[in-house]
Amino acid sequence: MSTPTLTKETETRPGPAATAGDAAKEWNPALRPGSGKTPAARLRLYARQGGNAVWGAGAIILFLLLWELGPTYLAPASTRVFLPPLHVVLEALGTLIANGQLQNHLAASLSRSASGFGIAVVSAVALGLLVAWYGALDRFLNPLLEVFRNTAALALLPVFTLLLGIGETSKISIVAYAAFFPVLLNTIAGVRTVDPLLIRAARSLGLSNFQLFQKVILPSAVPTIFTGIRMAGTSSILVLIAAEMVGAKAGLGYLIVNSQMSFLIPDMYAGILTVSLLGLLVNYLLVGVERHFSRWRTAVGSRTA
Amino acid sequence: MTSGTGPIPKISLQNITKRFTVRPSKDNPDGAVLTALDGISLDVSAGEFITLVGPSGSGKTTLLDLLAGLTKPDSGKVLVDGREVAGPGRDRAVVFQQYALFPWRTAAANVSFGLEGAGSDGKRYTRKERAEKAREYLGLVGLGGFEDRYPHELSGGMKQRVAIARSLAYEPDILLMDEPFAALDAQTREQLQTELLRIWATTGKTIIFITHGIDEAVYLGQRVAVLSSRPGRLKEIVDIDLGDRSGDEDVRSNPAFVEHRHKVWSLLHDEVRRAQAAGHAKIQPDGTAPDETRTITTGKAA
Incomplete structure (x- = not known):
């Protein structure tokens, strides 16, 4: 019995309070894991968590060690030129940051992918909601959307370059194109898979179509839409780097290709390292946002799992 | 069949018929028309607690949808406070089996x-x-x-x-409950039944309660309406008089309860057997019935 109200109910009404009380007992430990444990048990818990953290980072540490030591001790001298050890790459990265070059390239890449990604999310969510709501529109557009979806974005890069030039427009467009489809398809799926019982319940309350959409269909679709947005975030960076490699005057993709062609091999690896860190960061942020918006759903999964 | 106490009953079903067009399937390419409810007339007075029992596929949920205003009858009228039901409204509330x-x-x-x-x-x-x-x-x-x-x-x-x-x-004035306790374990169900009677007594709502449990129907209802197997017709209404149900005694074991229970059981028994022979299953909200191909072949023999 966790709250005074429940205790009071036990005295007055044995039946229902028993359920409520049992439930409270059942849930409170689950809601506060680790509470009410002895210091020794808590220490063991931390030790286990610490051990898990080391084990989880193990592969990364091994990889970095291999990168640092491998070129010096394992690789032949001819390869070493093309595969500098980690500390050389980090030095190059430091120099690039110090003279501000990396920040310039990063800013160029970020502004392009953010613009393209933003355009894609807004337009794809809007179109997805329309398509999912109007069956006729879906039947009309679906075949065309399937064709476009299955055309690799990078295959269209020459077309974008021809039509829109090698400036910002073509890069933002190709990012928007690549990010558009994951969001669109997930939005459609999210609206489609709303539990029909919830719609019946809302209808029985006399909700209008608009209210139904706003209060039932949209909130229910949000987690699925965010899954699409996360996938779009990843692909917008992937496609952008490739686009920048083909024709650009700034950006991380340009940095990588240009360093390679100028034989600044450590700079090239510094660029690659930045790309993977950026990808990780973006994915991490979007996963966080996705989790925030689907708390009610992920919690169900973790409980039943 | 009617027992309204006031001049205008709270709810009045007047000769309701509802048919569904079954979607064409492989065995039955033309589709078929399925009569879910056939000529149902029933008056419920304000503040009454009436339970509805019937075998699977007797149109219990269809009846509830009609009352909720989620569908319209093909013929007949559904009146609430003397006015025809035009759609869902906040004078009626639905409680679903799956909580929703x-x-x-x-x-x-x-x-x-x-x-x-x-x-x-x-x-x-x-x-x-x-x-x-x-x-x-x-x-x-x-x-x-x-x-x-x-x-x-x-x-x-x-x-x-x-x-x-x-x-x-x-x-709302009216609570429409569609097998609300069917998914619960026996103990919780019994608790909620007692709770529901208490809530009914404190709020004075008119309650229409659909169930397939005979005990539940007899325990809760002031009247039990028994529906026939498909097409759903009102077979009989059984008045239940158990005296005061709010006490602590075990109502379910008193002789009056047993007698009422047996009466409803015998009314329902034949219908359930008939429905089983015909293989009736639940009609889906979209009007499809998974068993309908079988019903057409065996239904003629029945």
Whole structure:
């Protein structure tokens, strides 16, 4: 019995309070894991968590060690030129940051992918909601959307370059194109898979179509839409780097290709390292946002799992 | 068949017939017309608790959908307070078997769902008033202190309590309950039955309660309406008189209960057998019946 109200109910009404009380007992430990444990048990818990953290980072540490030591001790001298050890790459990265070059390239890449990604999310969510709501529109557009979806974005890069030039427009467009489809398809799926019982319940309350959409269909679709947005975030960076490699005057993709062609091999690896860190960061942020918006759903999964 | 006490019964079903067009299938390429309800007439007076029993596929849920205004009858009239039902309205609330709680809303937010926006009388509640109402009705169903829990944090019985609170919160006159306790374990079900009688006594709602449990029907209802197997017709209405049910004694074992139970059982028994022979199953909300191809072949023989 966790709250005074429940205790009071036990005295007055044995039946229902028993359920409520049992439930409270059942849930409170689950809601506060680790509470009410002895210091020794808590220490063991931390030790286990610490051990898990080391084990989880193990592969990364091994990889970095291999990168640092491998070129010096394992690789032949001819390869070493093309595969500098980690500390050389980090030095190059430091120099690039110090003279501000990396920040310039990063800013160029970020502004392009953010613009393209933003355009894609807004337009794809809007179109997805329309398509999912109007069956006729879906039947009309679906075949065309399937064709476009299955055309690799990078295959269209020459077309974008021809039509829109090698400036910002073509890069933002190709990012928007690549990010558009994951969001669109997930939005459609999210609206489609709303539990029909919830719609019946809302209808029985006399909700209008608009209210139904706003209060039932949209909130229910949000987690699925965010899954699409996360996938779009990843692909917008992937496609952008490739686009920048083909024709650009700034950006991380340009940095990588240009360093390679100028034989600044450590700079090239510094660029690659930045790309993977950026990808990780973006994915991490979007996963966080996705989790925030689907708390009610992920919690169900973790409980039943 | 009618037993309304006032001049205008609260609910009046007048010769209701409802048919569904069954979707064409491989065995039955033309589709078929399925009569779910056939000539149902029933009056329910204000404040009455009536239970509806019938075999699977006898159109219980269809009847409830008609009352809720989710579908329209093909012939006949559904009257509430003497006016024909034009659609869903806040004078009626539906409680579903699968709770139908909105999983992204807390218990309190689920309860106040029906209070958002303008009501039928144009009244708007402020956020504070809604929270107050939610607390009040969660208290009424014995879930005080659980306002901030999400549905996935609640047990089946607690979810159904929240669903009942949600239906009561916007103060409808009529509660339509579609096998609300069927998914619960026996002990929780019995608790909620007692609770429901208490809520009924305190709020004075008119309750139409659909069930396939004979015990439940006899225990809860002032009258039990028995539906025949498909097409659903009203076979008989059994008046239940168990005296005072609010006491602590075990009503289910008193002789009057046993007698009523047996009466409903014998009425239902033949129908259930007939329905089973015909292989009737639930008619889906979209009007399809998974068993319908079989019904057409065996139905003629029956």
